[in-house]
Amino acid sequence: MNLNLTGHHLQITPAIRDYVATKLTRITHHFDHLIDVNVILTVEKLLHRIEANVRVRGRDIFCENADADMYAAIDGLVDKLDRTIIKHKEKSLMRRHDGKPVKNRDAR
Numbered sequence: 001m002n003l004n005l006t007g008h009h010l011q012i013t014p015a016i017r018d019y020v021a022t023k024l025t026r027i028t029h030h031f032d033h034l035i036d037v038n039v040i041l042t043v044e045k046l047l048h049r050i051e052a053n054v055r056v057r058g059r060d061i062f063c064e065n066a067d068a069d070m071y072a073a074i075d076g077l078v079d080k081l082d083r084t085i086i087k088h089k090e091k092s093l094m095r096r097h098d099g100k101p102v103k104n105r106d107a108r
Helices: 014-030 070-096
Strands: 002-008 034-044 047-056 059-067
Touching: 002 014, 014 034, 014 070, 047 070, 059 070
Parallel strands: 002 034
Antiparallel strands: 034 047, 047 059
16 A cells, blocks of 8 residues: 655644554555555644545545544544445445345355
């Protein structure tokens, strides 16, 4: 997984870089085929925004979050990315298993 961090009106400190990297490892627990992750951190007056574009095989997934605290914005973004990655994984598994949900499939 290639991780690219960009800051707009913000200096990216090693603490923020490590925090984002450790939080994004949560996504790799569900889906190992991450190719590239681009993260943009922005500060606009009192609002901290974070955007992430995750490239997986066959699709690009985009999520964003905003909060008054940068670390809270990162946590919210990782939650959204986690839900979206799980949804993408379930859809790809349904296509591979004749359109039936993997959880409710008959044992063969």
